[in-house]
Amino acid sequence: MSRRHGCERGFSLLEVIVALAVLGICVTVILQIMSSVTTATRVTDDYAQALSIAETRMALLMAQDDPAGADTGKVGDMFRWKSQVREYKPAMDNLLFNNTGFSDPENIYRPYHYQIVVSWGGFRKRQLELSTIRLGVAP
Template sequence: MIARQKGFSLLELLVAFTVMAIGLTVVLQAISGGLRNTAIASDYTQALQIAERRLTLAEAEQPVPEGERSGRAGERFRWTERVTPVDWNGDYSDEQAQFRLWRIDVRVSWGDGSERDVRLTSLRVERNT
């Protein structure tokens, strides 16, 4: 009788390690992609909070500050705020109209190589004096 060897051959071990390496690579890429997406979502959330805060401050100012302003929020985020009058009075002149309408645009941008941004727009009505 011929004695059979017990255990795995070298070829079987190589195939098993190759399959395991491919599977582990796929799992690590999925985890890495999830972490990257979480960081991007966190940046968008922070930028949205900054934009909402800037919009709230611009809406609360009396009188409405026409023009453009910009600044930084922390080290990574930059904001730009633009306030412009909206022509909606129709046949009335600005002096005859009882109200003025203002458009407030806020843009918050950031980026590490690729520029990303969040933009919010609001309208504000102000009594014409």
């Protein structure tokens, strides 16, 4: 008999199965990470587009002479916006105003609260709100 029988080289079936299992787990983890990154990128892009819509709507409202009121609209198939402008009534404990509210002896200027809400999404609804207070001329 020859000596070659006892010293054969190669992988056993058990080693091949373990290697395939480890490879399968690694591929699964990598695919999950890539899926999470893709989802995060899409959500970030959606928020950036919603912010752009809100800023544009806010600029258009601030350019109007008498912006008071509410409005709604749609941008593309995905984004819906609502705007509302109303006279701002501060709380009595608000430090930005004196005890009697906004002080304007000639009653020309009034503070207005501007609010834009952009919403989007199907199963998982998301929304972004942009809000500010600005002085405007009383009608």
